[in-house]
Amino acid sequence: MEESKYVGKSTVRIDGKAKISGAAKFIEDIDFGADLLYAEVVESKFAHAIINSIDTSEAEKFPGVVKVVTGKEFPYRFGLYMHDRYIFAQDRVRFVGEQIAAVIARTPAAARKAAKLVKVDYTELPNVLNVEDALKKDTFLLHPELGNYQHVPWFFPKPDTNISHLRKVRKGDAEKAFKEADFVFEDTYTVPRYAHCAIEVHGTIGLFDNSERLTVWTASQSPYTQRHLFAEALSPLGLTHKDVRVITPFVGGGFGGKAGVSMEIIGAALATTVKGRPVKVLWSRAQEFYNTYQRQGLTCRIKVGVNKDGKIIAMDNTLYWDAGAYVEYGANVVNAAGLSASGPYNIPNVKIDSYCVYTNLPPGGPYRGFGYSEFLFGLESHMNEIAKNINIDPVQFRRINAIREGDILNYGGKMNPNGLIEAIDKVAEAIDWGKKEYSDDPNKAIGKGIALFWKAPAMPPNASSSAFLKFNEDASLNIMISGMEIGQGLLTVMAQIAAEVLSVPPEKIRVETPDTDRNPYEWQTVASHVTWGCGRAVERAAIDAREQIFDLIERALGKERSSLYLQDECVKSKKDIEFSLPLKDFIINGIMKEDGTYRGGPIIGRGMFMPEFSSALSDPETSQGGKPNVHYTVGASAIKIEIDRQTGKMTIPKAVLAIDVGRALNPNLIKGQITGGLLQGIATVLYEDMRYSDKGKLLNASFSDYKIPTAMDIPAEVVSIIIETPQPDGPSGARGMGEHTMIPAAPMIANAVEDALGIRIKSMPVTAEKIALSMINENIKADIINS
Amino acid sequence: MSENQFDYVKPKFLNEALDIISKSVNPFILAGGTDLIDMIKEGIVQPDMVVDLKGIEQFNQITFKNDILTIGAGVTFSQLIVSKVIKDNFPIIAELSRTVASVGIRNRATMIGNICSAVPCMDSGPLLTSYEAMIILAGPKGERKVSAENWFINSRKTAIEKGEIVTGISIPYPGKHAGCFVKLGRYEGEDLAQVNLVILALSDGNFRVSFGSVAPVPVRAKKIENLINGKTISHTLIEDAFNIIEEEIKPITDIRASKEYRMHMAKIMFERGLNAALSRLNGAGPEYGISVI
Amino acid sequence: MKKEINFILNGEKVNLEVAPGEILLEVLRDKLGVKSPKCGCNKGDCGTCTVMLNGKTVRSCLVLAIEVNDQEVVTLEGIMHSGLTPLQESFLKHNSFQCGFCAPGMILSATELLGKNPKPEKREIQEAIAGNLCRCTGYSPVIDAIIDLTN
Structure with a gap:
């Protein structure tokens, strides 16, 4: 590698001064003058209902109200990868909180009060709140029109079902290999929904000026995608791409939640109804929870065939994704995870079915990790169970099976250069793998866990x-x-x-x-x-x-x-x-x-x-052919936890993460991704999850009850290990690494809990409560056995 | 801008404040505002008058005279944490105060506001029942005192009457003692208690035990006290106490914790809190502020 | 029902009329153009609206503007009269912030802590900033920067 002067150095952030001085402008910091209008959205009370009528007359009369807009004015379907959603609900609502109408007023207070005066007459429909119900034979269809929806060529919806996409992978002959395997292990793991919790909420301001150009200011990760979707969705109004301008100031955290288009379409659409005046839509913290993309829930049934020598010869992984009411973005999470759900292992025979299932919960969508956090929880938990059952050390078991450069991927391509083995060895060393440790406190047990990870960018080939x-x-x-x-x-x-x-x-x-x-x-x-x-x-x-x-x-x-x-x-x-x-x-x-x-x-x-070597075309029955993934970034992570056997409470004395970034263009920034991503991942397993009522209403739409970690809830020590196996087509050999740092967290903690206490928890989150109650049940079981 | 229409006054004297509230339709008292202002914004309460007590100087004081600690209505949790009088004589109050929300809230929130909101998960409730504190009220008929035990009537309902203002809390010094505040949260950072517990170990061998967040109002666990008072704490005694805990508290399942976990933790917290309080009484044990769970 | 209030904002005398229901955060941002305090949750949970009231951090989303009459308010803008503070320099050096949205509140909380205790233990630092939520950094770069400054 040629000596470099600037690349590879921990250059201080060029935006650092703006951020620490308060100079950085976020969406809410921009002034729009005295004629700014404010919109308040009227939301569905029901998870599933027919809208019979909407009466806006009282709201329209309210002082300060400029206009009330309903779905009638925007009868267009749109979406990123599949056109299955609307700007405002048309004749049907499919989740609690779905936007039905908006009141535009001169003050936020007037908009808020008038929105309460909009009367919606509903007829409730049966709620389909989980994957199991959605897949029943006599289930209620959320999208009877599914067969007519426009979508990208790599999606395979199943009309007349609630399956909006099925990604099938068939590599080798899994059925045959299971018969030949010395052992077969099968289990089911579940992962609930999660919220991104960027500290800045979503906001958008639209201005359709008198020259009929539309400018939209958004808090967004995707200005061009937004421009495209605004232009496409609003093209019936005569707008073309050149007429639409998207301006994105600094964003107060994204994590996938501000990717694609969610509430921003409302600001863009409303602006066209109040020509000449800017109109602002700002989500409350509660709306941020229930009406933006959520991380999808997953039930995964995993079966692995392994030989006595520890070599995995077959895997069958069936993933059922609770994708919510609209899947225009979420279906691609299902797709990407489906292609890679065998994890960073070289397995000759693989069968994967990844089902994207409509439910009457808020739309799923991108979240840091893009499906990999979810399937890795089951996969990496299961790997430990297998290792334990066949009496091979979990680290050794992973070394035996870890994918190496040139190994054949699930879709037939070859694995890129990578330092996975180096990562495994380095984290094992850093965590003192194999050395059993004991707490000074007799109530406490110490456990260690490891998990491998991989992830490829999920993106269209062009x-x-x-x-x-x-x-x-x-x-x-x-x-x-x-x-x-x-x-x-x-x-x-x-x-x-x-x-x-x-x-x-x-x-x-x-x-x-x-x-x-x-x-x-x-x-x-x-x-x-x-x-x-x-x-x-x-x-x-x-x-x-x-x-x-x-x-x-x-x-x-x-x-x-x-x-x-x-x-x-x-x-x-x-x-x-x-x-x-x-x-x-x-x-x-x-x-x-x-x-x-x-x-x-x-x-x-x-x-x-443009990655001109990439292609999403493949056989829908096997996924063979094409090159959907440009490269995989791999790594390993390990953790040491101390658990109080009585309370279930855990502390983390040490966490280690090694990642092969190809080339560390800025090591300090990479370390920032590691400490931040790890904690975000740790939080999903220890504290967070979204809870719904039996009517599909989100119960914990606030920081009081959706607990994201504070400065007191961090590992005592985080060791960041950077590995550099250059990516031949990356800038100076670099490859992506931002999402990856959170995705091994859940299984490595579940594995550490198992190591400490002998309890295998197969559903996230792994809270203190769950551990303590499991311990009590274990003790009761033990008492019964002993007596 | 907020749509709420109300008037605001900041009197300098108690009489002035009483006079204003007697003349208002739906007056609310503002001290720290951390509950009230949120409720106003949410539209949960619609005051016509907000009376800010921060102008009344005497409310801002913590005094310790004749073995009575008095905490004024304007005293914040941050003041309780740094007060020398409290550190020297009632360190458990500082221990508790450090677990209330976070610094930016504690700099405004008051203990009196906490017990006037009287949500079941409040931290101050079990403290005051254990200390047998009196809530001091001023009203049109003059001053009256209500014991902490009689103060809490139900979730969000207290013994305050129309026209009254809580001016302070008085806490009798129970002699040389130690204690332990134990709070169950979902993590180390700011959280609302799922169970909380105050145990006082008095030098005469008696104990005071109160639970919070396991019933609509704080539970002074007198049956447990009767069981353990004057006794040497043994494993059997603790087991017996566990049985009584099952009778004395009625935790519920909600989004924060299940009743099973709350019940389980109430026992663990009791055992550890008791041990810590006893050790502290003997000059050992964990420092105040170190959680025993 | 508007009332006149006078207070010191970042060292300057301010005089304006507010309705008693107006919230300090909104008045600072929308009427006075002071944008460093942000609104992250509007309920006092996240700490992005942190400002100093008479030297102590408070949640400006839970303060009535009228309450600061005759008081002193300092925002992040107000601690930089002679450029970045050493604390800010340390944050810059340690890559303490990523998206930067929580930074103004976090910096004020840390400033308050160091004012009370120039040599805090790690645990005290954690407690002092525990009310400022950050989703990006995992907090350790923030804590490291404060420790570095106190050494």
Whole structure:
């Protein structure tokens, strides 16, 4: 690897000062003037009902109300991967909280009060609140029109059922292999729904001005996808893409929750009804819980065939996803997880069925980990159980089966270069694997757990990125991208990548958040792919600028092009050691010739990247063929927990996570992802889950009862281990790693609990309460056996 | 902007405050505001008058005279944590106060507000029943005192009468003693108690035990006290106490915890709290502020 | 029913009329243009609206604007009169914040702690910032930055 100057260094975030000084503007910090209108949404009281009528007359009369809008005005279906949802409910509501109408008023208070005056007459329908009910033969269909919905070619809906997509994987001959296996282990694991809990809520402001252009300010990970969906959904109004502008200021946390389009469509649509005036829609914290994407629930039935030597020869994994009322984004979670649900193992015979099931709960959607956290809980718990049953150490068992470069993936492609074995060995060493530890407190037991993880970006094969880069007079730079800074440090890393090519230090580079009028296309900031994809686009934009510089120097000064290079913000020549021309001397104003004429002009670079090797086309019955995944990022994580046998309470003296990032472009930022992601993962297993009433109403839509961890609830020590096996097509060899840091948390804690107490908990979360009550039951069982 | 229409006054004297509330239709008293303002915003209460007590200087005081600790109506949990008088004589009050919400709430929230809201999961309830505290009220008919035991009538219902203001709490010093506050939350950070417990170990060998969050109002567990008073704590005695706990408290299942776990934890908390209180009485045991669960 | 209030905001005298029902957070943000306090939950659970009232952190979403009459309010903007504070510099160095939404509140909570106790133990730091929720960082970079500053 060539010595680098900026890439690979822990450059201080270029957006750091804005964030610690309060200068960073978030959606709510933008002022829209005195004519700003406010919208309040009228929500469904029922999980499933027919809307007979909506009476808006009282609301319309309320002082301060400007307009009341219902679904009648927007009878269009839309969606990201499948067109199965509406801006406002049409004749039917499918979850508690679904938007039915909106009241636009001059003050938030007037909008709120008037919204209560909108009368909706419903006829209740049977609720389908879980996967089991949804799949029954005589079940009620949530989407009788499913067969007519437009969708991407890699989805396979089953009309006249509640199955909106089924991803089937068939590799080798699993049935035969199970018959040959020395042992077969089968079990079922369940995972509830989870909330992202970004500290900033969703908000959007739409302005359809008198020239009929629509500008929408959103708190979003996906400005271009939003623009596209707004333009598409509102095209009956005559809007085209050029008329729609999306501006995304800093985002107060995303985690997948601000990907795609959720409530933002309401702001865009409402704006078109009050031409000339901006209208704001802001979710309350409660709405943030019940009417944005949620992480889908999962029931997974897993069967593994293994030989005495510890080699896994077959896996059958059936995943039933509680995907909620609309699956336009969530079905792709089901798809991605289905393709990879064998985990980071080399298994010759694999059968996977991943079912996307409609239920009358809020829509599922992307959440950091994109389905992998969910299936890894069952898979990695099960791996430990198998190891225990066949008397092989869990670490050794994983080493035997871990996937290596060149191994055949579930869809027939080959595994990319990776350091999974190194990761396993390093976490095992860091956690003192194999050394049984005892607490000083007789009430407490210490346990250790390990889990492996892998994840590939889930993206369309043509998901692309682009970048503009422009020099300023002093040779400082502005880079324009539409990759979104959501906390991960994207702006800084993009600056580092350009800095490396152009020899301009990152502190002289400004990268701002997107405005689709100014910044070029980016698919979305999801899938842990922007460092990789957007990074390649920036790298190419920088190279483009550099080549223009060399062209100019050759043309204006006659220097041999191939001898030129950039160093310390100057153009230099290998053939002429004396030659050193500062960029600032010509980068805008060109180079003067002897006759007083100039050569050159402002240098502007452009770059784009599309993974041209990727394809989502494959046999629907087997998933063989195509290359749906651009690469997998792998790693291993281990944890030491101390459990109070009586209370079930746990503390975490140490957590270790090793991840192969290809190349650590900024090690400090990577460590930030590890400490943050791990805690988010730990919280899903120890504290959090979404609870619903038997009427489908979310019961814990607040931080008082959906407990996200505080500074007092963190591991005492987190060890971050960075492994670098370069990704051949990544910028400087880098690959994505942002989501991955949370996905091993649940199974490694469940495994540590088992190690400490001998109790296997197969449903998340693994709370103190669950452990304590399990211990009591175990003791009762033991007493019965003893007597 | 908030849609709530009410008037606001900040009197300097108690009489002034009493006069205002006597003339208002639906007056609410504002001290820390951490409950009240949330309820106003949510539309749960619709006051026509909000009387801010923070202008009345005497309410801001913690005094310890003639073996009586008096906590004024404006005293915040943060004040209780740093008070020397409390640290020296009633360290369990500081121990408890440190578990109430978080710093930014404790800087405003008051113990009196806590017992006036009187939600079942409040932390101050079992403290006051264990200490046999008196709630001091001022009203149109003058001052009156209500024992903590009689103060809590039901969930969110207290013995306060129309026109009255709680001016403070008086806590009689029970002689040299130690204690332990134990709170069950879902994690270490801010949480509403699923069970809480105050045990006092007095130097005469007697105990005071009160549970919170396991019934609509705090439960002073006198049967348990009678069982253990004056006795050497043994394993059998604890087992007997567990049986009584099953009779004395009636935890429910809600979103925060199941009744089974609450019952189980009430016993564990009792055993550990009792041991800690006894050790502390003998100058040992965990430092105040260290949770025993 | 509007009433006039006078208070000191970040060292400057402020005079305005408010209705008694107006919330301090909304008045700061919408009437006075002070945007560092954010609204994350509107119920006092998340700590993003933290401001200092007479030197102590409070949840400005649970304070009536009228209550600060004759009092002193300091927001993040008000602690930077001579540039970034050493605490902020330490946060920058330690990559303590990711999305940055919780930063203003977190910084004020840490500032209050260091004002009371310049050499806090780790546990005290954790307690002091426990009311400021952060979903990005896992808190350890925040705690490390405070410890680093006190060494």
